[in-house]
Amino acid sequence: MEDIQAIIANYDYLNGQMTSDDGNHFRNLNSFIAAIGCGLELGFNFGGVRWYLGSTASGLLLSKDNGEWKVKFTNFDDLLDYSFAGKTIRTNWADIFINEF
Numbered sequence: 001m002e003d004i005q006a007i008i009a010n011y012d013y014l015n016g017q018m019t020s021d022d023g024n025h026f027r028n029l030n031s032f033i034a035a036i037g038c039g040l041e042l043g044f045n046f047g048g049v050r051w052y053l054g055s056t057a058s059g060l061l062l063s064k065d066n067g068e069w070k071v072k073f074t075n076f077d078d079l080l081d082y083s084f085a086g087k088t089i090r091t092n093w094a095d096i097f098i099n100e101f
Helices: 004-010 029-037 076-081 089-095
Strands: 042-046 049-056 059-064 070-073 097-100
Touching: 004 029, 029 076, 029 089, 042 089, 059 076, 070 076, 076 089
Parallel strands: none
Antiparallel strands: 042 049, 042 097, 049 059, 059 070
16 A cells, blocks of 8 residues: 555645545545545544544544544554454445545
């Protein structure tokens, strides 16, 4: 896989379409990385649960939609490899259903 920082720095934000034509899924893993890497906040369903993902001063914050459960990540690789009931974003990015940016 390409270096995370290189993906963020080299993504064609002006011409590259990040999502599917219906806007509900990412086109590929690099699109997900670029979206979060440029500071977009994301509400999404993954593994049957609604999640929120956003940036903080110290990294990335993942929270269940109700906000009662939160985990912080200091780097992208930890987020991509985090287990959501046995699924990771790195290998199951196509299963992410986008609710809102």
